[in-house]
Amino acid sequence: MVTIDLRSEIKEFLRSRRARLAPERAGLPAYGGNRRVEGLRREEVAMLAGVSVDYYVRMERGSLSGASDGVLEALAPALQLDEAERAHLFHLARRSRASGGPGPRRRRAAVTVRPALQRMLDAITDAPAWICNGRYDVLATNHLARALYAPVFADPRRPANTARFVYLEPEAAEGFFVDYDRVVRDVAAKLRMEAGRNPHDEELIALVGELSTRSELFRQRWASRDVRFHRSGRKRLHHPVVGRLDLDVESMEMSAEPGLLLNVYTAPAGTATAERLALLASWAADRDGPAPESRALGRDARGGRDS
Structure with a gap:
């Protein structure tokens, strides 16, 4: 254990x-x-x-x-x-x-995202936006973020957790994250950072235990003792519907909700990624209908770089 x-x-x-x-x-x-x-x-x-x-x-x-x-x-x-x-x-x-010592485990109160925060997410219509905690639990999303992270939400367990996806669904995660090796390092390092803040958080202990038991790769990365901040940067994904997406990510701590992070994904206007985000929004608006034709974007939709 x-x-x-x-x-x-x-x-x-x-x-x-x-x-x-x-x-x-x-x-x-x-x-x-x-x-x-x-x-x-x-x-x-x-x-x-x-x-x-x-x-x-x-x-x-x-x-x-x-x-x-x-x-x-x-x-x-x-x-x-x-x-x-x-x-x-x-x-x-x-x-x-x-x-003054190891201290007892503590179960943190379940986090419920306020309705006003969900309305804020829903008001962001042209960019995927979602709120998570330091354990990588996805607590709230807008419609476009649910479509963007569809492979993560394929697991029926709730809240969805991107750390579980990265380590326990390695084939799917490696196909989804272009920079999978970097993501693997960063996820473990950010969980280690969270452990420093909340070493007696029972849910965090359970998550680390689950990942350690089921993933040799996580055990290796956890043993490195590396730590990282949640920071803004570039996220490169290969979406199963619209193809390659090179997105700029802004990750912001929410001062009114300690421990929660707002993540917003954007792409410069006129780029192939911006076109594919629009295509993804069209698909998200009608998830029960047929997926849009990725071939409409030509070879770029299957993995080409932005121009």
């Missing part, structure tokens, strides 16, 4: 970040050819962070409850943490201070 133990999370995160740093990369001399540890030694990290070796050892054993923000600010550059990793370190420290 997979659990998300806070002390273990802290210990393995710090250890994995230390192990990836060669002395030369940290600006330290590498004496001799046989180093018994991978990456930096604990005493080298302590020196770079300006803390005692004993103090750093306590942190790497899973205790951040006594670490001040100043110490964490010194530790982040010593381990060469990126923005997401630094935020993850501070999430872990805050949880460690609050709990």
Whole structure:
């Protein structure tokens, strides 16, 4: 049974970040050819962070409850943490201070998207838009987003969950996501980030346990301890009806609904993707009718790039 133990999370995160740093990369001399540890030694990290070796050892054993923000600010550059990793370190420290230990599991209250938010989504008629939480549960969509993510919604389980789709339906997911390998890495890393924020979330623990039990690929990616933010960017999909879609994604945290993200997909006017989105909207308006002819867009609809 997979659990998300806070002390273990802290210990393995710090250890994995230390192990990836060669002395030369940290600006330290590498004496001799046989180093018994991978990456930096604990005493080298302590020196770079300006803390005692004993103090750093306590942190790497899973205790951040006594670490001040100043110490964490010194530790982040010593381990060469990126923005997401630094935020993850501070999430872990805050949880460690609050709990003083592993803490009990907590079942989070079921999230119900307010009717006003659903109306907002429905008012966005020319772009797929949907709301999810940090566990990748799809909580609300507009009509075009349901059509765009039709392969994800093929699973009758609700709420639909894109992490389950990516790892438990690998053939379908690899055909749907053009950059499947990157998506695989990002999904696990974002779930790891969520675990730092909510290490005792029972639904998150259950999801990680399910994915770990059923997917070797997830076990490998979860063991990397990598973390990522939900960020805006490019999403390249191959839709089973309209073909290749190269979409710009804006992912926005909803300040009035902590923990929820609004995702909106767009394409520049005049591009092949914009034409295919219009075709998808036509299909979505009449899902019971025949699918539109993808060949109307020529070879591009079967996977060509935008012009």
